[in-house]
Amino acid sequence: MTSLSESHIEGNLLLKALNDDDRALVAPHLEREVYKKGETLFEAGSDVSYISFPCEQTVVTLVIAMRDGRTAETATIGREGAVGGVVSDGRLPASTQALIQIAGPVLRMEALKLQDLQQRSVSLRNLFTRYADCLLAQVLQAGACNALHPIEQRCLRWLLTLQDRIGSDALPVTHELLASMLGVQRTYLTRILRSLQVQGLIKVGRGRITILDPAGAERSACECHGSVKRHFEVVLGAVYGEAGRIVEIDPPADPGQARRRKAS
């Protein structure tokens, strides 16, 4: 297997946050793939054999398709996280489709291998448990948001979430993509975007939406984006920060390990 450079691994903030011991455990089992927009990591109902870590600006969305062909996004995952086998022990069927929304590199490893490594490292297990909690928080908040908040605010929530994931105000999204993510008709979405543009919050270009006023967009969005972001910050420390490295993941669940660590 080709060995990966530190910069490849640090393209994903969850991997970047691993302590040195865990990084040494995980790194030999990672492989790098580059995906195009529209490719799928897995289909709903298929076995999830790999856990994938989107790197740099790569973005994956978990999409539910209904029998009538309509789709809606359930979670958007970028360099802050991982896709597939995060909660389950691997090799279980996927409940959603995982679609590459923004092309780029992904590091992946066998889900069963990660499960095995988590048995050997409390801190590694702890990091993934914390990330699973954050991913669940994101999905739960989206459920409430979709039920209670108007489409204009949901649209801003999605754009702000994407802005966090790729670290840029210029978002490579088309009307078609945004409409399918939000589960609305394209013509209706165009009206929403026009209204946000008139308010000076965004600029709609060809294949691109730019957030012109991030603070204003945050104020005009519902509280859901801020709530999820705060949850990530509390639970995963500095994963969203510039430094990327989590300072304090523990206290460890295994008191014996704490003692051994102290003694070493």
Ligand SMILES: [Zn+2]
């Ligand atoms: Zn909301």
